[in-house]
Amino acid sequence: LTQGWRRYIWNIENLKESHQNAKPFLSDSLTGVVRLQKSNKKEEPKSKIVIAFTGDSLRGKDMIMTDNFGKFNISAKHFKMSEQSYLYIKPMTPEKPKYIININDNTFETLNKKRTALTLNYPNSKVTEQNTEQQNFDFVSSEKTNKLEEIQIKAKKKKVFRDKYLSTLDSLAKINLVNDYVAPCGTLNCPACKTGTKPIEGKTYSAWVSNRDPGPHTYYFKAEEKKTITYQYPKLTEEEILKKFNLIMLKGYYGKREFYNP
Numbered sequence: 721l722t723q724g725w726r727r728y729i730w731n732i733e734n735l736k737e738s739h740q741n742a743k744p745f746l747s748d749s750l751t752g753v754v755r756l757q758k759s760n761k762k763e764e765p766k767s768k769i770v771i772a773f774t775g776d777s778l779r780g781k782d783m784i785m786t787d788n789f790g791k792f793n794i795s796a797k798h799f800k801m802s803e804q805s806y807l808y809i810k811p812m813t814p815e816k817p818k819y820i821i822n823i824n825d826n827t828f829e830t831l832n833k834k835r836t837a838l839t840l841n842y843p844n845s846k847v848t849e850q851n852t853e854q855q856n857f858d859f860v861s862s863e864k865t866n867k868l869e870e871i872q873i874k875a876k877k878k879k880v881f882r883d884k885y886l887s888t889l890d891s892l893a894k895i896n897l898v899n900d901y902v903a904p905c906g907t908l909n910c911p912a913c914k915t916g917t918k919p920i921e922g923k924t925y926s927a928w929v930s931n932r933d934p935g936p937h938t939y940y941f942k943a944e945e946k947k948t949i950t951y952q953y954p955k956l957t958e959e960e961i962l963k964k965f966n967l968i969m970l971k972g973y974y975g976k977r978e979f980y981n982p
Contacts, residue, residue, distance in 0.1 A: 807971070
């Protein structure tokens with residue numbers, strides 16, 4: 721009979737008292753390890769720093785110390801910090817040699833194993849036998865109706881990332897990935913100017929597409945050495961962006977909630 725989410729708390733303490741001998745098989749935290757990307761290099765045991773943060777700077781961030789073997793815990797407070805959004809984990813290590821993070825998240829494997837050992841008890845009830853045979857009805861249409869074999873629905877809107885912070889990283893990655901430039905003369909990748917500003921996505925440019933060096937301005941060119949293009953930056957997936965910035969992305973969750981008691 722709850723309505724909304726205020727003024728009602730699931731009393732977990734009473735449950736603990738009634739199940740004193742029961743051991744939880746799931747934890748509210750995750751374990752991770754910071755390790756060298758190339759494991760063939762020998763490493764001296766030493767603790768490291770991992771930063772946990774969200775895309776919203778107002779929610780704060782937390783520094784996590786690992787043990788000498790690089791192991792650390794992501795606790796419930798970190799997931800609470802990232803509720804309604806995503807939690808990002810990044811190792812605070814030098815660029816070379818490169819360190820990466822592995823998260824041990826076997827939650828669903830644990831749940832599935834426990835499910836196989838559970839028995840479901842249903843109340844006894846008399847079930848009336850019914851004809852459950854599926855009935856197929858032929859499509860009947862008028863003469864003015866066209867019957868289509870297949871319909872495909874496609875969106876025209878460009879891909880939107882699940883998190884605004886990831887969208888910001890996507891923009892930064894695109895700028896750093898391409899070496900294209902709009903020269904002062906207005907030509908994309910002009911070989912005479914050799915430098916310029918970053919192109920704007922969706923804008924139309926006259927682009928130099930030849931491998932020939934025409935020399936300084938003013939130079940001659942053939943028709944096939946230039947073409948008009950609408951500039952598009954490379955499309956990156958979430959996995960590619962996270963790998964480029966050496967990040968781990970985890971979904972946040974709500975902790976204990978209060979419910980309205982009517």
